[in-house]
Amino acid sequence: MRPRHVGAKLLLLALCAYFLVPVWWLLVASTKNAEALFSGSGALWFDGFHLVANLRDLFTFNNGEFGRWLGNSVLYALAGGVGCTVISVPAGYGFAKYSFRGRNLVFALVLGAVMVPLTALVIPTFVLMSNVGLVDTVWAVILPSLLSPFAVYLMRVYAAGSVPDELLDAARLDGAGELRTFVRVALPLMRPGVITVLLLSIVTTWNNFFLPLTMLSSSKLFPLPVGIGLWTQLASSNNAGGQSLWNLIIVGSLVSIVPLIVAFLTLQKYWQGGLSVGSLK
């Protein structure tokens, strides 16, 4: 073994420690009761085991509003993520595989849109939504999440690279219609790209904060990040009930990060390849 790899491995260990510390702390803190949390000793090590009790408190606090937020997050992430994928994949394929009038102009617009700061659109989208009475409904969160110019760009690059024209022509010669050719021939070839776009758009919707924060005012419609943000405000402003609420915020944060970490771990062979296509040109 060459000596430089020892240095490299030490560096990797240091990086792992840095990137794991907050998650480790969250895991440890989730098992503590309020007393142990504020006791001021050993924030990075266990002190009693109250995870089950904390989870029970989490899901029963304030008529179980956390459970509702969790459900909302799942709904928004699935509806927004799946919807965005269903819209973006055919669009990328269309841009890559058909030459139609105006294609280049429209695609240039889409590329320009990748540069538009999306938060600049939140305020006017709010005003437009309130004009049609959709503010403070699930649609106000789901519909804007369907838009992802970057996903379309990614799928165009991916379709161009992974679907040979000859295969499409062969399918057409066999009498398959355009839609059938897309579903039966092109989609299976684009699968890693499709899964990447799906994961990316689910993550974006799951993590979104600014959009639901502005669009929603009834707490029963909140997704997890907005709900936990609300609890943080309550916990900081209210010192009396604050201590137990901090416990709930901590264990709630743990519950909120588990689903995506599991999704990334189980689907890693897809996204590790797919994530890079946009930058490989």
Place this chain on the structure above:
Amino acid sequence: MTARRTGWLFVLPFLLVFVAFLLAPLLYAGYLSLYTKGLATGTTFAGFDNYTRAFGDPSFRKGLRFVLKFSVVVIPLQILVALIAALVLDEVTGRLARFSRLVIFLPYAVPAVLGALMWGFLYSPSFGPIEQVAAAFDVRAPFLLSQGNIFYGLLNVVTWQWSGYYMIIIYAALRSIDTSLYEAARIDGANARQIALRVKVPMVSSALALILIFSLIGTLQFFTEPQILTPIANGSVTPDFTPNIYAYFLAFRYAQFNYASAISFSLGFVVFLVVAIFMYATRKRGGLFT
């Protein structure tokens, strides 16, 4: 040919969403920003008054200065961490390397709200470990969310949150390099460090440019992390901390939608300008998005 129409049909659903949630709000924001609404006067056409007001507004300028300053530090830092991690992972194989790749990427799966909160807790003087470690050495730890330190506190949060995602992009680009290039360099007498700096880094420059642009667009719109840390930062996060927080306050606390739109638009203009300057400056090194 019907193929032309079919092409449009594949693109159509996306275009509808594009028009409804990008073009329409963009145009509407532009329209809103040209008017003012007064209690007594009602809505009147103001031309570019809102913009001259925005760029002269000390609050907007303060926020803009902050995000520009923050970008100048955080973007090179993130790219450096990501690049070093990717170069090491490209060199080392085995279980530790595979494990590290996942761990470094992990924060990407953590919502920004929670990433900020976790670090906020770690910084916390009442139950965070930083204070406890410092207490063991009998010194007072700096509170990383105080007025003077919040820049560094946020710097750490953002670097932690995004470096792994950028690392994966660079790593994938490194993996796609033809390894015969390394052989050639080795025959020419290059050592591992020279190969990394002279061969690998130039080969992934378009990935680096892409990352730089994404992180620029993201950082100039800075909102979530400071907003979520507001209640525990003891007043360090003011309503004009970043331009986006300012626009949010104007719109949703003071119902000044016209002026807030002008602020959003001005910020969008600055983002566009900075990105355009960057793309122009790097145009010779092989275009991005070509």
